[in-house]
Amino acid sequence: MMDFVFETTPKLVCEAGAATRLGEMARELGIRRALIVTDAGLVAAGLLEPVEAGFRTAGTVCTLFSDVVADPPEQSVALAVQAARDAGADGVIGVGGGSSLDTAKLVALLAGTPQELPDIYGIGLAKGPRLPLIQVPTTAGTGSEVTPIAIVTTPSSEKKGVVSSLLYPDLAVLDAHLTLGLPPRVTAMTGIDAMVHAIEAYTTRHKKNPLSDSLALRALSLLAGNIRAVIAEGRDVAARAAMLQGSLLAGIAFANAPVGAVHALAYPLGGHFHVPHGLSNALMLGPVLEFNRPAAETLYAELAPAILPGSAFATPAKATDAFLGAMRDLVAAMPMEQRLEQVGVRRDDLPMLAADAMKVQRLLINNPREVSYDDALALYRQAY
Numbered sequence: 001m002m003d004f005v006f007e008t009t010p011k012l013v014c015e016a017g018a019a020t021r022l023g024e025m026a027r028e029l030g031i032r033r034a035l036i037v038t039d040a041g042l043v044a045a046g047l048l049e050p051v052e053a054g055f056r057t058a059g060t061v062c063t064l065f066s067d068v069v070a071d072p073p074e075q076s077v078a079l080a081v082q083a084a085r086d087a088g089a090d091g092v093i094g095v096g097g098g099s100s101l102d103t104a105k106l107v108a109l110l111a112g113t114p115q116e117l118p119d120i121y122g123i124g125l126a127k128g129p130r131l132p133l134i135q136v137p138t139t140a141g142t143g144s145e146v147t148p149i150a151i152v153t154t155p156s157s158e159k160k161g162v163v164s165s166l167l168y169p170d171l172a173v174l175d176a177h178l179t180l181g182l183p184p185r186v187t188a189m190t191g192i193d194a195m196v197h198a199i200e201a202y203t204t205r206h207k208k209n210p211l212s213d214s215l216a217l218r219a220l221s222l223l224a225g226n227i228r229a230v231i232a233e234g235r236d237v238a239a240r241a242a243m244l245q246g247s248l249l250a251g252i253a254f255a256n257a258p259v260g261a262v263h264a265l266a267y268p269l270g271g272h273f274h275v276p277h278g279l280s281n282a283l284m285l286g287p288v289l290e291f292n293r294p295a296a297e298t299l300y301a302e303l304a305p306a307i308l309p310g311s312a313f314a315t316p317a318k319a320t321d322a323f324l325g326a327m328r329d330l331v332a333a334m335p336m337e338q339r340l341e342q343v344g345v346r347r348d349d350l351p352m353l354a355a356d357a358m359k360v361q362r363l364l365i366n367n368p369r370e371v372s373y374d375d376a377l378a379l380y381r382q383a384y
């Protein structure tokens with residue numbers, strides 16, 4: 001038996017409509033003055049109205065910080081921390097996609113300590129304490145509500161991560177009603193990201209463990225079984241709830257069995273070209289899966305039944321063929337860009353992207369097959 005450590009968010013509420021009770025849940029955690037960290041798009045879409053009404057009913061004061069931007073830069077995090085201090089917040093609620101949830105984590109961590117953001121990049125450098133934190137995802141993708149990681153864009157366009165157990169929230173609330181209005185393109189990008197989390201957790205070279213494996217398999221079947229349905233009919237509550245749970249399970253899996261080269265090669269696309277995180281992963285997925293095949297064929301064969309239920313395979317090689325083919329077809333069917341040249345990348349940029357990807361050793365070391373600079377460049381060329 002293998003030795004392992006497993007951590008996750010201590011309390012999860014998965015229930016359509018639960019976000020209307022956030023005020024009450026915040027109160028139960030001792031929060032009296034909450035800062036809600038979100039983005040302007042969600043406010044404009046009216047998603048925060050039922051949440052704020054719930055805070056009024058519970059008698060909990062809440063202040064809205066709605067200036068989160070995608071790929072949050074350091075400056076944007078600093079503004080949110082200042083908003084928490086100005087509001088005298090004693091608790092933080094993140095509502096949104098990965099950028100809002102990551103910003104909320106850092107606000108909860110930094111608002112009450114003298115540490116500055118650049119001091120805590122890396123693993124385990126944050127000292128805390130942090131304020132009580134509730135995370136409420138509005139996309140089925142990042143799994144940020146159950147990961148100990150926050151990603152920030154530095155002034156040099158590099159994506160840096162803060163990794164600390166303090167970043168697990170006290171509570172995550174998964175309310176499928178909040179995801180009903182997601183447009184098909186965002187649904188596709190975030191859904192593929194969640195599938196990548198499951199695949200990379202299952203095939204990781206470090207910290208692979210039986211709990212993450214079970215979660216990754218279940219996540220893949222939920223995500224593969226529902227992604228086409230939510231793209232065809234966004235208001236299908238049951239399918240949306242399945243996607244949210246799939247994203248949750250994949251998030252728990254990769255928080256404990258970390259992701260590899262798909263993510264490592266995706267980050268420079270976000271840092272330099274603001275390609276959304278899920279789309280960056282989807283663009284790199286096909287080439288990296290093929291590249292890893294020599295080292296991961298047995299594992300791919302084990303994943304095949306999760307995305308192709310009811311199929312029987314004569315050999316692991318045939319199961320792997322089926323798995324890679326099914327993933328390729330699925331990504332190709334998604335309503336989003338399919339090649340790097342469609343997202344503003346020029347062929348001349350590829351060496352710079354490969355050089356940047358090599359800096360993401362924190363993830364590359366998890367990849368089942370070693371990735372050199374030349375490999376990275378070849379993978380970007382294939383994705384171009």
Ligand SMILES: [Zn+2]
Nearest residue numbers: 142193197277
């Ligand atoms: Zn991801």
